[in-house]
Structures are given as structure tokens and as C-alpha cells.
Amino acid sequence: MMTVTLKIPSPLRRFTDNSSAVDVHADSVATALEQLFSLYPDLKLQIMDENGQLRNFVNLFHDKVDIRQQQGLNTGLHQGSELRIVPAIAGGSDSRNCRHDT
Amino acid sequence: MTIEINDAIRSAMLDQAESCFPNESCGFIIGSYAGDMAKGDYYIPCDNDHGHNQQRRFLIDPMAYQLAEDTADANGQSIISIVHSHPDHPDLPSEFDRLHAWPGISYIIIAVFAGQVRSYRSWQLSDDRSVFHQEVINPGD
Numbered sequence: 001m002m003t004v005t006l007k008i009p010s011p012l013r014r015f016t017d018n019s020s021a022v023d024v025h026a027d028s029v030a031t032a033l034e035q036l037f038s039l040y041p042d043l044k045l046q047i048m049d050e051n052g053q054l055r056n057f058v059n060l061f062h063d064k065v066d067i068r069q070q071q072g073l074n075t076g077l078h079q080g081s082e083l084r085i086v087p088a089i090a091g092g093s094d095s096r097n098c099r100h101d102t
Numbered sequence: 103m104t105i106e107i108n109d110a111i112r113s114a115m116l117d118q119a120e121s122c123f124p125n126e127s128c129g130f131i132i133g134s135y136a137g138d139m140a141k142g143d144y145y146i147p148c149d150n151d152h153g154h155n156q157q158r159r160f161l162i163d164p165m166a167y168q169l170a171e172d173t174a175d176a177n178g179q180s181i182i183s184i185v186h187s188h189p190d191h192p193d194l195p196s197e198f199d200r201l202h203a204w205p206g207i208s209y210i211i212i213a214v215f216a217g218q219v220r221s222y223r224s225w226q227l228s229d230d231r232s233v234f235h236q237e238v239i240n241p242g243d
């Protein structure tokens with residue numbers, strides 16, 4: 001297994017004891033995420049959907065290239081790989097408001 | 103959580119919201135945390151990269167996010183808020199907003215009607231992603 005570094009975006013650092021980077025041992029994106037979730041289980045809900053896929057507003061960049069342009073979760077990693085979690089910052093007005101309290 | 107924003111940030115984000123009308127504006131507030139308080143230092147206006155329907159949607163380039171985060175990290179700061187406008191809609195989070203939000207960061211929504219800012223509020227998504235809670239906005243120095 002290779003040592004790879006996962007870079008954590010600001011909003012999710014509260015789930016990683018404020019760490020901005022986490023080293024794991026993995027040979028694919030999927031196993032790197034499994035390692036990350038084993039260390040910080042509360043992260044999984046924020047990154048994966050109920051079908052075990054990346055939430056559609058979550059981007060993962062492997063060495064600065066979107067994994068969707070590689071082999072997705074099956075993308076192979078190498079020693080020293082950097083995996084960066086990047087939110088797709090999106091939103092907008094809608095006729096349907098969500099639950100909120102004021 | 104309470105968020106503190108100074109006059110420069112307030113002016114920058116509200117002016118952008120009016121100048122982008124009828125499209126949605128968007129940007130980041132960079133600052134720092136102290137306990138339950140997030141204190142804004144400056145505002146980064148962003149381009150709305152949504153390919154169509156910018157009157158109802160916004161999208162920020164992931165590269166713009168990475169640049170803002172790297173700059174903040176290098177200075178010991180954080181992205182403390184994501185700001186966007188709702189043209190001709192209230193400053194309440196939509197279901198589309200909820201689906202694209204993360205807990206742990208403020209979302210400021212600006213209501214702009216007929217090109218004039220009417221109101222704005224700040225929100226945070228609950229950890230279970232089910233509901234937005236409004237947070238207090240304090241004036242800063």
C-alpha cells in the first residue's frame with residue numbers, strides 16, 4: 001500500500017479534528033476514502049450518498065485532475081499521490097424552500 | 103454560531119448582488135474562527151459559472167475555490183462563508199441550496215428585488231443535513 005495524502009476542505013475540518021491533510025495507506029481512490037472514513041466516520045455522510053457514490057457536488061482531484069476524468073473511484077494511486085476534496089459550490093433560488101428555523 | 107462582517111465586506115457583497123441582478127451573484131468571505139464566532143476579514147467576489155439559468159442558479163469554479171482556500175490557509179485564515187443572492191426571491195435557503203451545502207460553514211443569502219437589496223441572512227446546515235439554522239450576523243470593525 002502507498003502512502004497518499006487527502007486534503008480536507010475548510011468546511012469538513014471540523015470532522016477531522018481541524019486537520020487540513022490526512023495521510024492514509026491505499027492503492028485506489030476508493031480504498032483511500034475507506035481509510036479516511038474509518039478514521040473519521042462522520043465524514044462519510046458529507047461525501048458519499050446513500051448509494052455509495054460521491055455526492056454530486058463533491059469533486060475529488062487526484063494530482064490536480066478530476067477523478068471523473070480518470071477512472072472514478074477505481075482510479076489507481078501511487079506513492080505520494082495527493083487527493084483533494086473540493087466542493088462544487090452551487091445553489092440558487094427555488095420555488096421550494098427547505099426546512100429552516102429562525 | 104455568530105458571524106461578524108465589517109462594513110467593507112457588507113458593501114462589497116451587497117453591491118455585487120445588485121450589479122449582478124437579475125442574475126445570481128456569489129463569493130467567499132475569508133476570515134477566522136474564535137470559539138463560536140466567525141470573524142470576516144475580506145470578501146472575494148466570484149464569477150457565476152453556471153452555464154445557463156444564472157437567474158436561478160450559481161456555480162463557482164472548483165479552481166476558484168481551491169485558490170481561495172490555499173490563500174486563506176497560507177495566511178492562517180479560512181473560508182468562513184459562501185455568499186449568494188436570490189434575485190426576486192427571499193433570503194431563505196432553497197431545497198436546491200440544501201442539497202449542495204455542507205455543515206460547518208455559513209451561507210449568506212441576499213434577497214434582491216427589482217435590483218435593490220431588500221434583506222440578507224446567514225444560515226448553517228445541520229450536521230445531519232436536514233435543516234438550515236439561521237445564525238446571528240454582527241457588525242465588525
